[in-house]
Amino acid sequence: MYPTSKQIGYADKIADTLGIPRPDPTNAKVVREFIGAHKEEFYKKSDEILYDHIKNEIQIMDYAKELGYTLVKKGRYYSLKEHDSVIIDPEKNYFWRNSQPGAGSSIGYGDSVIGFAKMFSGKSVQDIMEDFSERISKIEISDIHRTSDQKLIADEKKDLKEVTLELPEKNENMKRVYAYLIKSRGIESSIVQYFVDNRLLYQDKMGNCVFIGYDKDDHRPVYAMQRGTNTSRRFVRDCKGCDYNQGMYINHGSDTLIVNEAAIDSMSMMSILQTKGCDIKKYNYLILGGSCKIEAVLSHINRDAIKNLVIAVDNDEGGRKSIEAIKKLLKEKNVDVNISECLPEVKDWNEQLRVAVQDGLEYKDISLRNLKLEGLPNRKREFNGYMDKYCQTVKSRTQTINRDLMDKLEL
Structure with a gap:
């Protein structure tokens, strides 16, 4: 008995999608068994392909304008006039929203155009996917043209160096910052003072922490992020004009670079290292300012001849995405560096400090897996x-x- 033309067509589509051999088109039983055995995998793969097409072809910036939002340029990123906590990366077609909790404890919620639509369109997930699927079906994947916004981004790349970092006005004292970091966050006071003494941290007029990164050559500020000190209301924001190719980089002339998502996570790791008797200046530190903001990793590895890269991001979905993205980037660029992962046992490194206190442990007892401890005193x-x-x-x-x-x- 022969299969119907519909069954053969369905089987061919499954085989093409999954990259597997076609069944015998003259045997109805074999074709039915083939379809039954592979249809679930086919549905899953088809959804993945559709999602990838949507994420790659429907631009967040275009969709945001459709919804009536006003785009505001911030360095090589964009934000929304109506929601200044939103950061859009037009090259990756990805966005973050710092005012919303991310995966686990990552800095801000981050997602593709699908997540953007869920957050801002007011539509149901079903309506969003039907809308996007219809748009994708009209696109010839082999003949995709860049949007006008993407062209604008390419033209403006030349002017990025002219963007000036806007720093919040300093306060006359730092009482709230000291209290927040030492008492609320459990950071060692000497680490907080180290940041202050090296102009990596100050308090603005609103009482927020302001963390600053500097250019290695001319020592001008190139990155700044505000962090609220009010424990009952979360506030995190990048300052206008940040250079994300440099980020917040603390250079001690080491060939080992530790990468953290947040400044407070970096301070937490320094607190642990110091209580273990290590010299914190035996390492360089890079603070990404959020998950997946990885451009600066490549910049500093190449610039400072880094031999050992320690990825110490959050132990959550956002952190895992950062790890995958960093490894993929370095592989694509053929960068020769030893990569290790040093993740906290809980969500992030600052929570690791607080859990240790709750459990009656000292910071020196916290495990730093895969991190070689440098600068220890000579025990002999x-x-x-x-x-x-x-x-x-x-x-x-x-x-x-x-x-x-x-x-x-x-x-």
Whole structure:
């Protein structure tokens, strides 16, 4: 018995989509069994292909304008006039919203155009997918043209260096910043002071923490991020004019680079390293300012001849995406560097500090898996010094005992 033309066509589509051999088109039973065995995998693969097409071909910036939002340029990124916590990367067609919680504890919610539509269109997921699917079906994938916005981005790349970083006005004191970081966040006071002394941190007029990154050559500020100190209301925002190719980079001249998502996570790791007896200046640090903002990783690896890259991002979906993106980028660019992952056991490194306190542990007992501890004191020298002191003490006590015995014998 022969299969119907519809069954053959369906089987051919499954085979093409999954990249597997076609069944015998003259045997109805074989074709039916083929369809039954592979249809679930076919549906899943088809959805993945559709999602990828939607994410790649429907531009967030175009869709945002359709919804009536006003785009505002911020360096090589864009934001929305109506929602300034939104950051759009037009090259990756990806967005973040710092005012919304991300995956786990990543800085801000991040997603593709599908997530953007869920958040801002007011439509149901079903309506969104029907709308986007219809749009994709009209696109000839082999003849895709760049949008006018993408062309605009390419033209404006030449002017990125002219964008000036806008820093918030400094406050006359830093009481709220010190209290927030040391008491609320559990950062070692010496680490907070190190950031202040090196102009990496100050308090603005609104009482927020302002973290700053500098250009390696001329030492001008190139990156700044505000972090609220009000524990009951979350506030995180990048300042206008940030250079995301540099990010917040702390250069100690090391060949080992530790990458964190947030400045407070970096401070938390430094607190752990310091309590373990390590020298925090044996490492360089790069703060991404959120998951998947990875451009600066490549810049600093090439610039400072980094040999060891330690990815210490959040232990959540956003962190895993960052790890995959960093590895993919370095592989594509044929960068030769030793890559290791040092993830917290909980969501992020600052929470790791707080959990340790709750469990009655000291920071020095927190595990830093896959991170080689540098700058530890010479334990052998310490032991020898201890033994010398112990022997001198024993010798002194022996001499005293001998004198006492002689005095008694003379009596």
